Amino acid sequence: xxxxxxxxxxxxxxxxxxxxxxxxxxxxxxxxxxxxxxxxxxxxxxxxxxxxxxxxxxxxxxxxxxxxxxxxxxxxxxxxxxxxxxxxxxxxxxxxxxxxxxxxxxxxxxxxxxxxxxxxxxxxxxxxxxxxxxxxxxxxxxxxxxxxxxxxxxxxxxxxxxxxxxxxxxxxxxxxxxxxxxxxxxxxxxxxxxxxxxxxxxxxxxxxxxxxxxxxxxxxxxxxxxxxxxxxxxxxxxxxxxxxxxxxxxxxxxxxxxxxxxxxxxxxxxxxxxxxxxx
Amino acid sequence: xxxxxxxxxxxxxxxxxxxxxxxxxxxxxxxxxxxxxxxxxxxxxxxxxxxxxxxxxxxxxxxxxxxxxxxxxxxxxxxxxxxxxxxxxxxxxxxxxxxxxxxxxxxxxxxxxxxxxxxxxxxxxxxxxxxxxxxxxxxxxxxxxxxxxxxxxxxxxxxxxxxxxxxxxxxxxxxxxxxxxxxxxxxxxxxxxxxxxxxxxxxxxxxxxxxxxxxxxxxxxxxxxxxxxxxxxxxxxxxxxxxxxxxxxxxxxxxxxxxxxxxxxxxxxxxxxxxxxxxxxxxxxxxxxxxxxxxxxxxxxxxxxxxxxxxxx
Numbered sequence: 001x002x003x004x005x006x007x008x009x010x011x012x013x014x015x016x017x018x019x020x021x022x023x024x025x026x027x028x029x030x031x032x033x034x035x036x037x038x039x040x041x042x043x044x045x046x047x048x049x050x051x052x053x054x055x056x057x058x059x060x061x062x063x064x065x066x067x068x069x070x071x072x073x074x075x076x077x078x079x080x081x082x083x084x085x086x087x088x089x090x091x092x093x094x095x096x097x098x099x100x101x102x103x104x105x106x107x108x109x110x111x112x113x114x115x116x117x118x119x120x121x122x123x124x125x126x127x128x129x130x131x132x133x134x135x136x137x138x139x140x141x142x143x144x145x146x147x148x149x150x151x152x153x154x155x156x157x158x159x160x161x162x163x164x165x166x167x168x169x170x171x172x173x174x175x176x177x178x179x180x181x182x183x184x185x186x187x188x189x190x191x192x193x194x195x196x197x198x199x200x201x202x203x204x205x206x207x208x209x210x211x212x213x214x215x216x217x218x219x220x221x222x223x224x225x226x227x228x229x230x231x232x233x234x235x236x237x238x239x240x241x242x243x244x245x246x247x248x249x250x251x252x253x254x255x256x257x258x259x260x261x262x263x264x265x266x267x268x269x270x271x272x273x274x275x276x277x278x279x
Numbered sequence: 280x281x282x283x284x285x286x287x288x289x290x291x292x293x294x295x296x297x298x299x300x301x302x303x304x305x306x307x308x309x310x311x312x313x314x315x316x317x318x319x320x321x322x323x324x325x326x327x328x329x330x331x332x333x334x335x336x337x338x339x340x341x342x343x344x345x346x347x348x349x350x351x352x353x354x355x356x357x358x359x360x361x362x363x364x365x366x367x368x369x370x371x372x373x374x375x376x377x378x379x380x381x382x383x384x385x386x387x388x389x390x391x392x393x394x395x396x397x398x399x400x401x402x403x404x405x406x407x408x409x410x411x412x413x414x415x416x417x418x419x420x421x422x423x424x425x426x427x428x429x430x431x432x433x434x435x436x437x438x439x440x441x442x443x444x445x446x447x448x449x450x451x452x453x454x455x456x457x458x459x460x461x462x463x464x465x466x467x468x469x470x471x472x473x474x475x476x477x478x479x480x481x482x483x484x485x486x487x488x489x490x491x492x493x494x495x496x497x498x499x500x501x502x503x504x505x506x507x508x509x510x511x512x513x514x515x516x517x518x519x520x521x522x523x524x525x526x527x528x529x530x531x532x533x534x535x536x537x538x539x540x541x542x543x544x545x546x547x548x549x550x551x552x553x554x555x556x557x558x559x560x561x562x563x564x565x566x567x568x569x570x571x572x573x574x575x576x577x578x579x580x581x582x583x584x585x586x587x588x589x590x591x592x
Contacts, residue, residue, distance in 0.1 A: 066340075109369055116340065121364055127330045128365055131337020138319065139341070158361070161330035 006050035011217040014084055015045045019246045019273045021080035021093065027266050029097040031105060035243040035256035037077035039181040040148060042215050043239055044081040047177075051224035052146055056086040059112055063143050066132050068117045070125025071150035071179060072106035078115075079103055087114035123156025125149055126176060130166045133174035133234075144227070148177045152184045155193050167206030172228035175235045176207075180214065181243040185257055202236040214239025247272050280435050281309050281378055283414045287421040288346070289313045292320050295425065297342060301335055303328045303349040306378070328358040335373045336365035344372045344425070350384070351377035351393030351434065355400055366430050367403045373431075374424050375400075380410065380436025380470050381521025381550065382568075385560035393434070394550050397469075398526025400432040401499050407452060408498040410434040412473035415447035416496065423452055436471050436521065437561060448494060455502035461489030464515035464583060467506065469495050469528045472519035472548075478572035479519075479579060488583060498528055503535050510541040515583055517546050521570060524549035544586050548575055 022037045048054065052065040069078045079096060082088040088103075092113070095102030106120030117128055129147035136143050153159050166174050180198065182189040189195055199209040208229030212219040220239065229235045243257065244250030247269040261269055289312035292298045300313055304326045314321050324331045328349055335345040347354065354377045355362065366373045377396060384391035400408050407427065411417040420433055448456045458473070459480050468476035473494045480490040491513065493505060509516050516536065518529040529547030536545055550568055557567050565571045569578060 062342075118364065118368055121360060123329075124333055124361060124365055127333020127361070128337040128340070130330070131334035131339075132341050133337075134322075134334065135338040135341035135343050158327075158329040158333065161325075161327035162333065165324060165327065165330055165334070 006221075008217045008221070011042075011045050011049060011221075014049060015042050016246070016273050018045060018077065018080040018084055020270065021083065022076040023261070023266065023269055023273065025076040025079070025093065025096045026260055030260045031076070031097055032258045032260065033073045033076070034260070035183075035250060035253070036071060036074040036150065036179075036181075038245045038247065038250065039214070039241040039243045040071065040074055040179045041077050041081070041246070042217065043148060043177055043179065043220060043241075044077055046217060046220040046224060047146060047148075048081050048085045050221065052144075054114065056114065059114065063141055065143055066116050066129070066136075066145045068119065068125045068129045068132075068145070068147045069107055069115075070119050070122070070147055070153060072119030072121075074150075075103070075105060075107045078107060082114050085114075122150065122153045123158040125153070126159050126162035126166075129174060129176075130162045130169075130171060133166070133171040134169060137171065137173055144173045144175065146175050146177065148179060151178055151180045151182060151189060151195055154178065154195055163202065163205050163207070166234040170206075170232045171234045172230070172232055175227055175237060177237045177239055179241055180211075180238050181241040181252075183243040183252060183254060183257070187254060198238045199236065202238075206233055207236050208233045209236040209238065211238040211240060214241035215245055280411070280414050280417045280437070281306070284376070284417045284421050284435060285309045286312055287418045289316050291421065291425050292317045295344070296320065298344045298425065299338060299346070301331050301345060301347045303331050303347075303353060305349050305353075328353050329361050332358040332361035332373070333365050336361070336369060336371055339366075339371035339373050340369070344374075346374045346376055346424075348376045348378070350391055351379045351396045352390065355393075355396040355432070359399060362400075362406075362430075363403055367405050370405050370429050372428060374427070375430070375432045376435065377432065378435045380434050382561040382564040383436045383471075385564060386558055388558070389554065393436070394521075394523045395526070396432075396434065397498055397520070397522045397528065398530070401526065401531065403430070403432075406430045406432055406499060408432045408434070409452055410436075410470035410496055410498060411449065412468075412470055412494060412496060413446050413448075416449040419447060419449045420452075427452070434470060449496055453497045453500050453502060455505040456494040456496065457491070457505075458494055459490065459492040461491040463488045463490060463513070464517065464579070465491040465493060465509040465513045466517050466519060467493045467495050467509065467528070467532055468519040469498060469522075471521045472570070475570065475572050475575060476519050479576045482572065482576040483579065486580060488580075495528060495532075498531060501531050501535065506532055506535040507539045510536055510539045510543075514543040515545075515579075515586070516541070516543060517548055517579060517582075519548045519570075519575065521565075522549055523552055525552055544582060546578075546582055548578065
């Protein structure tokens, strides 16, 4: 990696490229979930460009950090970041969600491609991550585990089973990042199942917890550099995000959980995103 | 059976530091030896079966061999999707040890009955399903499980009942065991019902009917060759299981028989889908639902004699 790759400016540039890649993938396949992709792009960029100890040159290194992308429906965001970071080839990306293709709409485990765990059914990721963190701690490994979930996954009971477990077992090598866009698949969290106050919930389960701006690279990088927030406790990063972030007409608009941009919308989105590259 | 299984597992764990035992807050006293000898390899995750299976998958992804224990419905049904995705889809060395085959928990009632697990676990991709019938065979399964690649479901229940236990016959997973050779009919049994099949065969012999008894301890992969061999030899074939007649051993055998062109008479002996609201211990419930040796013998006699008489007309 070039030295300046982890700079804030560079993160913003990569994030804009990633959003363009996602737009391409989704428009090409007329797929859903562009909104959930865009809300977690900045988090993924920070994680993969400096936040985590992962590298396409050390795919099976036992001491690599482990990443579980539990909100599997936003896979284009993950694939695009893996591509920009050198884990996935352009050919792999162009085979996204097509007949006989390379990458399906929910991530399929393949350590050789940097995908540790298959996901798609919500509420599984944190338990698997806690199991990894528990095993790595037993082996005195320096490897850490990062799990990114949607806020909707906090409605799954299994997630809370894992939160209770991780706090009890003091898994301070485990970090949970909640993509806290407060917009579920059918409407706002406030009207469906309100999660506030989120940090207090985690603190009550013996976690260290911070709420950050999930689109501020300064905030995200600072949080990732401060892990674990409390020694002997797992860490929650409640990343406040916007569904559809990066394209003005998609931001916080429920319909973009499902809709695929038409040609005109695509052109507009592309123009806005390309503008973002130069910010 | 459970006690013997875990005593053997304790010795195995001692020799294999990567073997871990998870329990969903069940199995009082059964883990004592493991906890005493290798406490770091034991983990009570609390009453949280879904999390237990996810944890096991995560640990297995980091190189551990993990055993998960609970009562059958909580293990196989509550955490069913975690078994499907986290364990089976990733083809991980996670062993599910379910206690309470069929009506083992008797008076505890429906919530504790293990009567759909074989159907569900059999449908899981890559899952191996083994049901030991005796204490000795449970110990043998414990030994075989250690080096088993991929997901494994071990179904435990009562053992050595009705004086027919105490046998070590199981050699390998996936290879049925011929316990008794007859010429008139074949009884293909699994788990607790193996002992029943042997008693039934004894009773039938008194009436002049010679029955073959096969211990089909591995439901998946099924020893299809053994079933096809029966299809070629016997006019009457019966499957016996302490499980719903839907989706378990009877269904698995029926599939093979249908595809092999079997033209004889096949009957599934098992538990009906709809249970009566009857309270009782396992023996009581066996008698009520027609699984006791006497009830099974009567039913088989009726089928065999009825068919023979019809053929004579």
